Amino acid sequence: MIVSASTSQSLASSxxxxxxxxxxxxxxxxxxxxxxxxxxxxxxxxxxxxxCATTTSDAHLEALQLQDAVREAGAREVTTILPYMGYARQDSAFAAGHPVSARAVARALSTGTDRVLTVNPHEESVSGFFEVPCETVDAAGQLAAPLPDLDNPVFLAPDAGARELATTVRDAHGEGSVDYFEKTRHSATEVEIEPHATDVGGRDAVLVDDIVATGSTMATAVSHLRDRDAARAFVTCVHPVLAGTARTRLARAGVEAVYGTDTIERAESNVSVAPAIADVLSK
Known part of the structure; x- marks a missing residue:
């Protein structure tokens, strides 16, 4: 039986x-x-x-309560799906005396489940923090489905580490080249990026990342693309956090559309990761 947290109603239904x-x-x-x-x-x-997408601290508690509730009701086996795992980016201590928050929440969630599935965690290493078997689901290929017809597209990652995601989306789309931006993070809110070598003049550009949070990195990237005479610009991401004024920031930068999945349920959740999760669960 599928049990939905309040944060994942559409995904659980799918x-x-x-x-x-x-x-x-x-x-x-x-x-x-x-x-x-x-x-x-x-x-x-x-x-x-x-x-349960653990998008808030309350959602973490909700996940724990639902795990306990189904055990109390007689479930012998519990699988917990974290479409979006909150605190996953805090995978190491920032300084002496700081917690490894991803490890802390993983340990807590492990107590009430037999198995965990996460979808495209920001750091693959967080899977090792769980004290029960944990598998990752790659849903990046789903992002190609809502894309419109593209003219000689280039799929761009905001940094070298996201090239594999961009390649996955390009392969699912069926045509285009792949490149990335050089990114230097100076703080949690200050990021400097520089375009790489690909000629984007007259081409549709699809920016691909696992998470879009504030949208500042993507907006800066689109500005660079505009300066280099790119045609249309689209943003795709597995996890559309889109915190604060992120969506407005992207629109002001000239983004034609934002496509995300339902790991986090937003207006931009154009495609479901349910088929990818179901495939893993069925194996």
Whole structure:
């Protein structure tokens, strides 16, 4: 039975349809003192698949409660799917006395599950923090589906580390070249990027990354592309965080459209990762 957290209702519904599994009724309550309670009052199955994008601290608690609720209701096997794993970018201590936050939340989530699936975590190494088997699902290929017809496209990663993602989207699309920007991060909010060698003049550009958070890096990249006479610019990402005024920032930079998946449910979630997750679950 598929059990959806409040953050992953569309994805859980799509996954239930993909697997032809029932979707559990869930209830959410906040008590007067601010405490949360997520429950599955009608759960009746031997196994549960809890789907929870941990986009907030409350969502982490919700995941823990749903894991415990299905165990309490009699589930013998629990699989937890983290379409988006919050704190995954805090995969090392920033300074002496700081936590490895990704490890802390992974250990907590491990206590209530038998297996974990994550979708394109920012750092692959976070899988090793879980104390139960953890597999990663590569959903980048899904990003090619919503793209319009493109003219001699170039698929661009914002840095060298994301070239593989850009290549995956290009391969799924079927044509085009791949390149990347040189990126230097000076702080959490200050990033300097420089274009690489590819001639983008007159070509459609598709920028590909795993996460778009503030949109500042992508907006700067689009500005560089405009300076080099690129045609249209599109942004694709697995996880459309799009915090604050990110969407406005991208529009002002001249981005034609933003395409993301439903790992985080936004207006820009144009394609579902349910087929990719279902494929892994079915093996």
């Amino acid at each position: 996954l239930a349809a993909e697997l032809d599994e029932p979707l559990a009724a869930t209830e959410y309550e906040r008590f007067p003192d601010g405490e949360l309670c997520a429950s599955v009052p009608e759960f009746d199955a031997d196994s549960a698949v809890v789907v």
